[in-house]
Amino acid sequence: MGWRGILGFDYGVVQAPLGPDISGPELVAAVANAGAIGLLRAPDWEAPEYLRELIRKTRALTDKPFGVGIVLAFPHKENVMVVLEEKVALLQVYWGEYPKELVSEAHVAGVKVIQQVGYFEEAKKAKYAGVDAIIVQGHEAGGHVIGQSGLVSLLPRVVDLVSDCDILVIAAGGIVDARGYAAALTLGAHGVCLGTRFLATVESFAHPHYKQKLLEYEDTEYTNLFGRSRWPGAPHRVLQTPFFIEWRHLPDHENEEHQPVIGHSVIHGVPKEIRRFAGTVPNATTTGNLDCMVMYAGEGVGLIKEILPAGEVVKKLVEEAQDIIHSAEGFS
Numbered sequence: 001m002g003w004r005g006i007l008g009f010d011y012g013v014v015q016a017p018l019g020p021d022i023s024g025p026e027l028v029a030a031v032a033n034a035g036a037i038g039l040l041r042a043p044d045w046e047a048p049e050y051l052r053e054l055i056r057k058t059r060a061l062t063d064k065p066f067g068v069g070i071v072l073a074f075p076h077k078e079n080v081m082v083v084l085e086e087k088v089a090l091l092q093v094y095w096g097e098y099p100k101e102l103v104s105e106a107h108v109a110g111v112k113v114i115q116q117v118g119y120f121e122e123a124k125k126a127k128y129a130g131v132d133a134i135i136v137q138g139h140e141a142g143g144h145v146i147g148q149s150g151l152v153s154l155l156p157r158v159v160d161l162v163s164d165c166d167i168l169v170i171a172a173g174g175i176v177d178a179r180g181y182a183a184a185l186t187l188g189a190h191g192v193c194l195g196t197r198f199l200a201t202v203e204s205f206a207h208p209h210y211k212q213k214l215l216e217y218e219d220t221e222y223t224n225l226f227g228r229s230r231w232p233g234a235p236h237r238v239l240q241t242p243f244f245i246e247w248r249h250l251p252d253h254e255n256e257e258h259q260p261v262i263g264h265s266v267i268h269g270v271p272k273e274i275r276r277f278a279g280t281v282p283n284a285t286t287t288g289n290l291d292c293m294v295m296y297a298g299e300g301v302g303l304i305k306e307i308l309p310a311g312e313v314v315k316k317l318v319e320e321a322q323d324i325i326h327s328a329e330g331f332s
Contacts, residue, residue, distance in 0.1 A: 006168050007090065007112055007133060008065060010035030011318050012191025013181075014135070014170055015198040015310070017041040017069025017092060018206075019143070021268050021283055025054060027203040027310055029061035034314035037191075038066045039092050043268040044074040048082045050269060055086045065089030067114070072096025073231065084109040092116065092135070095146055095234070100129040116172070116193075118147020123158045127167060134158060135193050138173025142196045142298030144236045145173075145222065152187065159188030176300035178320030185325065192317075196298040201310040207282035209290045211307055213239060218302030223248060226294040227279020228255035236279070239295040250277070263288020 006012040013036035017023050023041050031038030040058060042051050051068070058066060067090025068083045070076050080102070083091050087110050094116040106113050107130075115126040116135035126134050136158045138151025147154070151173040159169050171184035172193035181192050199206055200214045219240040225248060226236060238244055259276035265286040266272070274280050274293060282290045308316075 005035075006170075006191045007037065007114075009037050011037075011314065012170070012189075013037065013314055013317055014172075014191060014193035015039055016143075016172065016193050016195035017067075018195055018199055018204065019071070020044060020280060022199060022205045022281065023069075024205045025058040025061055027198065027201065027205065028058050028066050029064075030201075030203045030310040031198070031314060032058075032062045032064035032066045034311035035064070036314045037090065039069045039090070040066065042068055042070045042076070042079045042083075044071055046075045046078040047268060048078040051079050051082045052086060055082070055088060067092055069094065072098065073234070084111055087111060090114055094135075095144070097122075097125055098129060098131070103129045103131055114170070117158070118145065118154075119149070120154065120157055120161070122146075123161055127162055127165065131167060133168040133170055133190075134162065135170045135172050136189075137193075138171075139222070140174030140237075140299040141172055142199075142220065142237045142301070143296040144231070144234050146234075151175075151184075155184065155187050155189060174299040176298070176303045178317050178324055180300065181317050181321040182324040182328075185321070194313075194317075196296075196301050197304060197313055198310060199297070200304050200307050201313060202307060203310050205283050207284055207286050207290060210282050210295055213241065213295055214297060214301055214304055215306070217241060217297075220297050220299055220301060221248065224252075225250055226256070226277055228252075228277070229257045231279060234279075236294075236296060237298060239297045239301065241291065241295060243292045247277070261288075262292050263290065 015031040015038045017039040019041045028038030069092040073095040092114040112132040114133040115131045117123045118137045168190040170191045171189040176197040217239045224235045256275045256277040261273045263274040
């Protein structure tokens with residue numbers, strides 16, 4: 001079962017690479033120190049020396065392995081090379097294909113590759129590329145979601161697809177507690193990847209106001225309202241805040257480019273203006289009208305009732321999932 005460890009880690013719990021910089025060294029190290037898989041989020045632009053600094057800051061906080069998540073839709077070649085040069089334990093890639101030649105290059109460097117997919121066809125390509133694990137992202141997930149299939153239907157298909165090889169399968173999308181963890185294991189997953197639950201932790205770099213809204217709002221919606229100019233064709237799941245409800249039917253031809261500036265932030269060390277309808281969530285440095293900014297969240301957000309230390313999230317997931325599985329076995 002997933003709590004027995006995967007990919008050289010103690011447990012089959014993965015903390016998603018939360019963007020743009022929400023999963024920084026503090027969160028990743030806390031997850032790693034608890035025995036789970038923490039993933040830094042690389043910048044969405046080439047910043048090799050900055051990424052190297054992030055990796056080394058994380059290593060100063062933990063002697064455990066961890067990984068780096070990179071979105072392939074943005075410039076990334078130099079960032080990938082830093083991950084391989086630093087021999088980080090894991091490279092997680094998403095929103096694009098990671099060719100077989102590059103997987104082989106990572107393996108030569110001693111780096112394992114996890115590809116996140118939202119379609120069955122993507123999973124077939126990842127299998128051919130020889131990745132070490134596939135994260136199956138269901139439509140229920142928060143943030144940018146590439147697929148249309150629900151986790152319950154897509155996950156078993158991918159499990160069957162790789163049943164003849166050593167590729168591990170990790171479930172993602174709407175999972176926030178041990179019940180979701182246990183359900184994913186029952187469907188054949190080796191582990192689970194959680195985003196929203198780790199967003200709502202003490203160590204996440206999300207703005208406290210954003211974290212509070214995760215406790216207050218229970219409903220989400222799949223939309224293309226935010227960030228249309230910067231990342232076109234990239235729908236996402238967000239909290240149904242009053243701002244979102246007011247503007248959810250914005251005409252498709254409009255975007256954030258000519259909208260008023262509603263705030264400022266420092267993202268991966270770079271000062272940024274935040275315009276209305278931008279796809280940038282408020283991090284801890286953000287100032288301005290936070291209620292009018294995007295707030296990504298998965299469908300399981302209504303089950304999150306408190307902000308916890310990340311290590312406690314891992315501990316509860318593992319222990320309670322064990323109890324659920326053992327109780328089920330007792331009835332069989």
